[in-house]
Amino acid sequence: MGLLSLFKTQRSRPKIFQKVSHELLSELAENNAWLSDYLEHQDKIARINWQGVFTYLEQSAVDKKHLITHQELTLLWLNQLRSQLSQQFFIYQSDHFIILSNGDDKFLNKLFKMTEAIYRRIKSALADILDPKFDAAENFKHPIFVTSDIDLYYDYVSYFYPEDGEFQQSSGVFLRYGINHFVVPESEFEQLEAVVAHELTHAMLSHLSLPVWVDEGLAVNTETMITRQANYRLNPQKNSRHNDFWNEKTIQEFWSGEGFQKPGETSELCYHLAQIIVASMAEEHPSFVEFVRNAKYPDSGEAAAYKVFGGSLGAIIEQFFGPGDWSPKPDQWSANQ
Structure with a gap:
């Protein structure tokens, strides 16, 4: 040879x-x-x-x-x-x-x-x-x-x-x-x-009945990790846009998942809010894992939040946007969608 x-x-x-x-x-x-x-x-x-x-x-x-x-x-x-x-x-x-x-x-x-x-x-x-x-x-x-x-x-x-x-x-x-x-x-x-990083995360989580915001938050953060993009946390300009947009009515579009399908600012802010909430919750890794395993789509994970964290998901939103009635309200979603 x-x-x-x-x-x-x-x-x-x-x-x-x-x-x-x-x-x-x-x-x-x-x-x-x-x-x-x-x-x-x-x-x-x-x-x-x-x-x-x-x-x-x-x-x-x-x-x-x-x-x-x-x-x-x-x-x-x-x-x-x-x-x-x-x-x-x-x-x-x-x-x-x-x-x-x-x-x-x-x-x-x-x-x-x-x-x-x-x-x-x-x-x-x-x-x-x-x-x-x-x-x-x-x-x-x-x-x-x-x-x-x-x-x-x-x-x-x-x-x-x-x-x-x-x-x-x-x-x-x-x-x-x-x-x-x-x-x-x-x-x-x-x-x-x-x-592929984003969509494959969805595919590998599809055996779970996850709320849209949890599913998208995990996908966006996994995508960020794999592509080595900057971790896009709240800055003053973005924080101002969030504060102007979210209220007790619009937050239901986030919890229900409807807002993720709307073109423009609604979708953009939904994805970003999901990213920062999931990243924040994931800092307490064992509790976050238990929450994800128990979170279900119909109530946007509210029952799982009470089970794991002892309180409503609305308390997490309060950390970012201040006091208000931020909790998921599934009974309102049919009217919104």
Whole structure:
């Protein structure tokens, strides 16, 4: 063996991802033709009736008719989506991810290295909160749909948002629909790190029924840690904006989660308030972990706050904005939303 050949051999490393073969996808589709019965053509992209799919699979498990793993169902679904796209999309997988993308090998190698590294850091940072049974489940991988076509991105994600009102521009979303997955436009690679860190945190916490503010606060702070962004605490200018905006009525948009979906200042201040509250609470780590494990969406974590801290969440808001009736009031949310 020549020196050049030896040098090349020593430098060659196996890819951290593999392309899912056409043969495997074809076999999956052939063995699961029943999926076509649950396609709904409502827009440019045929969607799956997931409620129907899960009902079918539950009954099939009882009858021992069709047994399918989470990973197989993910591949089956992504292959169905891939078949509708005009571009040359392919499905790839690594240890913890299945990605549908039309990117080249160079982009994919960077993407998979980044996602696996972020996965390890999130798993370490949130080790006390994550349920080890959740992500250690056999054949479980996180699905990501990545596209360089920004129009396709918005065609896909707009289906999951109300038709009325202004659509919030985004650089990536985590969708709790059917198989939980997140969708990102390829855009500039530098932006992807923050998006993946934020959305993967949502994905890894999705087994919990968290209030929106807790979920977003954890995601923003994890994103900040991974991307090494400045820890954005209250400064005089930001504090003034918060004081002008929040009152006993608008705070309910924060607790209910509605404000996070509103474009403009409301969304911006909701995300920032969630970030600083979660960062503040996390300073008492054992108590914060217990709170997160008990916090539930319907009351925005109010019962968990009484259980762990012995008082209302409103007391935390008072620390920043002074006395007032800041507590969550779920009975008012239906009127607000």
